[in-house]
Amino acid sequence: MVGKVRTMIFLLLPLHHVVNKAQTIKCTGMKPVDIPHEWYQPGEILIGGITTHIHYLIPKLRFKQHPSREIMTIPGLVLKHYQHILALAFAINEINETPSILPNITLGFHIYDSYGDEQMTYRSTLDLLFKSHGFLPNYHCGIQKNVIGVIGGLTSDISLRMAEILGLYKIPQISYGSVESTTRNGIHLSSFYRMVPDESLQYLGIVLLLKHFRWKWVGIITQDGDVGQHFSEALEVELSQNGICSAFADKGEKMALINDELPRFQKYLQMIKPLWAKGDGFIKEFWEQAFDCLITNSSPPEDVDEICTGEERLEDLPEHFFETRMTGRSYNIYKAVYVFAHALHSMYSSRSRSRHMEDRGKLDALIVEAWQLHSVIQRISFNNTAGDEIIFNKNGEIAIGFDITNFVTFPNNSYVRVNIGKLDPQHPPEKMLTIHDEKIQWQSAFTQVPPLSLCNDICYPGSHRKKKEEEKFCCYDCDPCPEGMISNQEDMDSCMTCPIDHIPNKGQNQCIPRILTFLSYRELLGITLALLAIFFSTITALVLGIFIKLRDTPIIKANNRSLTYLLLISLLLCFLCSLLFIGKPKPITCLLRHTAFGIIFSIAISSVLAKTITVVVAFIASKPGSIFRKWVGKRLAYWTVISCSLVQVGICAVWLGTTPPFPDLDMHSLSGEIIVTCNEGSLTMFYCVLGYMGFLAIVSFTVAFLARKLPDSFNEAKFITFSMLVFCSVWLSFVPTYLSTRGKYMVVVEVFSILASCTGLLGCIFSPKCYIILLRPDLNKRELLKMRKHPSIT
Structure with a gap:
């Protein structure tokens, strides 16, 4: 029957409520299985501890025999974990020797082992709270144990098993190894704190x-x-x-980091001997396994080779067996003890100040209830002897970081x-x-430090990762970036496109600014075209000067001087208009480029057309009874120029008023370059301007061609025919050439077309006259005019 009762205790714990009448039960007949691994040091106030040092192999209960006959075997100890026990004892003794903390109050401790088992954790926790000479849940039997807090356990599983019991009695618990959140299944464990950060x-x-x-x-x-x-x-x-x-x-097994060194602890360990402390139920087995000897007070068995001398030293043990420096978990225990001590000291100090009586304050401290510590622990903040700040966050987790430790073997x-x-x-x-x-x-x-830890080689800039089928995403191939894209970091998942004003470099690992390109005065091509424009402008100005100076000579008077001057001035301005196409486009130059040239060149062609029409009308009017006599004179020429020019002016006005040209950046036509150009605004209007000039040229060519054989010594029709033929040839070749080029070379084609067409007009019309004026003045005589039958028009 005793065994059955004991089995029921394991299965039904913890018990929540017991009626008052049941509290008269005597604590007799409840002797538990004897597990000697504990360490008790008396004190006025006790701090409990549950560590994981010894591991039992606990067989499953099959209820086929008396539970007491079940065999428990010890597979061994985790030698390192004995330091956890010593850390708790060291911290308690250090506090008792420190007069600034809990003066006149002696702390004690009671340490149990969880044996790394959840069932044994329940048992050890209940033993810690209630065991004296007997065992009965929810009762203090014999001498009352004033346990105001418990430190433990090593793992989250052990810690939470402890919390299930300690939480019922609102006893503060500080875990020194748990990484589990203080919130379990959505329920906050209000009595549970942990020394491991979030x-x-x-x-x-x-x-x-x-x-x-x-x-x-x-x-x-x-x-x-x-x-x-x-x-x-x-x-x-x-x-x-x-x-x-x-x-x-x-x-x-997880290994703890070192969260500091305490030289006093190392000195403390130097005093440890097999029989150094009364009540240490852990040291015997630890010592025997650590030093491979036997501790005995009697004659040793015959099969034992080594007897412990008691002079063995912990510092002689290899580091991987036992460390003399305080480990991370031991330091957590050390800090947890100080948390309880400072919480008690805070309560003790506040009570002493309120009572103004030291003895009464001590009495109050001695009868403090464990649940009263929670409000103090939750807002506690202090620096321990190692200089670390101890403070808990709102979740009961210590608000500190981690140390990073290198194990040097x-x-x-x-x-x-x-x-x-x-x-x-x-x-x-x-x-x-x-x-x-x-x-x-x-x-x-x-061979390389730091060593590489990759599934495959790094994809360097200029390439990107390509996933391998049926393998983890860290395993991949490296493919070069597609043309026009880059990767500027290692192991990029995909390549990226450069900003619109940048292009990939040769290695495709960075974007470089595109080159701004336009027909510049600083480059040879721009300088050459500008010099040509200035040269022909100068030639035109010289011709104009000659014609003005020799305006009364027959050859100049013979073909309407006013139209000749107007044509020369127009050609001069057309040559100068070509300079608007050279240099970086600006708003004003974009507005004037095509419109100014279109209007001025239209005036020039209109002047040529007027000269041709004047010759034809004069020839027809010379016949007897011709009705065209009234049209002979300058009025017809002026109206021809004005009317033809006004049409082009109207076209340009509509263009500027609706969709005017503007500076623009062409980033798509040429790879690697940004073309600084003038956007025409409306291609329709642009081609209307060119088309109208072509129309005037064709009309001039036709009229001049028909009048090329009229009998006049100074008949310009044949020269105008050649000039219009040059013009049409130039501008007919201009359109396909212009459309097939990009960048500054489009501007070069325009400038060349302007210079070529204007030079054609200048050369074809005025070079014969200049030849006669300058080289054959003997032909520049009025008598030559009288040798012809048809009069000249002056």
Whole structure:
């Protein structure tokens, strides 16, 4: 019956309510299974501790025999974890020796082992709260234990099993190894605190660390159990979101970071001996396994070779067995003890001030209830003896970062830890991680430091990643960027297009500004065309000067001097108009380029047309009885010029009033160049201007061709025919050439066409006259006119 009752205790705990009448039950007949691994040090106020040092193989209960006959075996100890126990004892003793904290009050502790098992965790937690000489849940039997807080456990699973019991009694619990959130299944564990920073901070820290070394192909090793599985899955998500793949996920023992060195702790460890402390139920098995000897007060068995001398030293153990420097989890325990001590001291001080009586204040402190500490712990803030600030956030998690530790190994399998950096959550994400690369010691086997951890080679700028089928996204091929695109970083998923005013460089790894191109005065082609324009303008001006100076000579008077002057001035301005096409386009030059040239050149052609019509009309009017006699004279010529020119003026006015030309950037016609050009605004109006000039030229050519054989010594019709033939040839070839070129060469074609057509008019019409005027003045006589039958028009 005793065994059945004990089995019921394991299955039904914890119990929530017991009626008052049941509290008269005596604590007898409830002797539990004897598990000797505990350490009790008396004190006026106790701090409990549940560590994971010893691991039992606990068989499943099959209810086929008495539970007490089930065999429990010990597979071994985790030697490193004995430091956790010593850290708690060290912190308690240090506080008792410090007069500034809890003066006149002695702290004690009671440490149990969870044995790494959830059932045993329930049992150890209940033992910690209620066990004296007997065991009964929800009762204090014998001497009352004043446990005001519990430190534990090592893992999230153990910590949460403890929280299920401690939370019922509102006893503060500080976990020293749990990464589980203080919120469980949406319910906040109000009595649960932890010395490990926020879980998400660990994920962020791991990701930042991997990014720092540019590692993208990693393995994940977590502790066994649901928490380890949760950690692995959550970390996989974070890694994936940051472009990092896991090659595998395995389970194993997690290693703690170093969150500081306490030289006093190392001196404390030097005093540890097999029988150094009464009540330490952990040291015997630890010592025997660590030093491979047997502790005995009697004659040793015959099969035992080594007897512990008691003079063995912890500092002689290899680092991978036992570390003399305080590890990360031990430091968490140390800090947790100080949290309870400072919380008690705060309460003790406030009560002493309110009572003004030290003895009464001590009495109040001694009868403090555990639940009263929560409000103090939640707002506690202090610097411990190592200089670290201890403060909890609103979720009961310590608000500190992580130290980054480098394990430096030696040929004898020993190692030391070197602090190489820190993860500080107080800084922005981009500055949260600090790594001192110069402190890192890589293994000599690495041919490259830091070593690469990639599924394949890096895709360098100028290429992009191409996913391999049926493999993780970290495994990929590298393809060159398509033409016209770049990648300027390593391992880019896709190439990108440059801004419209930039182009890829030869390596396709950066965008370079496009070259601004236009017909410039600083280049040879621009200078040549400008000099030609000025040269022909000068020639035209000289011809005009000659014609003005010799205006009374017969050859000049014979063909309407006013039209000749107007034609020469128009040609002069047309040559100068070509200069508007050279240089960087501006709003004013774009407005004047085609419109000014179109109007001026139309006046020139109109003048040529007027001269031709005048010759024809004069010849016809010379016949007896001709009705054209009244048209003979300058009036016909002027009306021809004015009417023909006004049509072009109207076309240009409509153009400027509706869609005027403007400076523009053509970024598509030429690769690598930005063409600075004048946008015509309306191609229709542009071709209307050119078309009208062509129409006038064709009419002039036709009239001049018909009048080329009229009997007149100074008949210009044949010269005008040649000039119009040149003009039409130039501008007929201009259109296809203009449409087939790009950039500044379009402007070159325009300038060349202007210069060629104007030069054709100047040369064909005026070079014969200049020849006679300058080289054959003997032909420039009025008598020559009288030798013809038909009069000249003056």
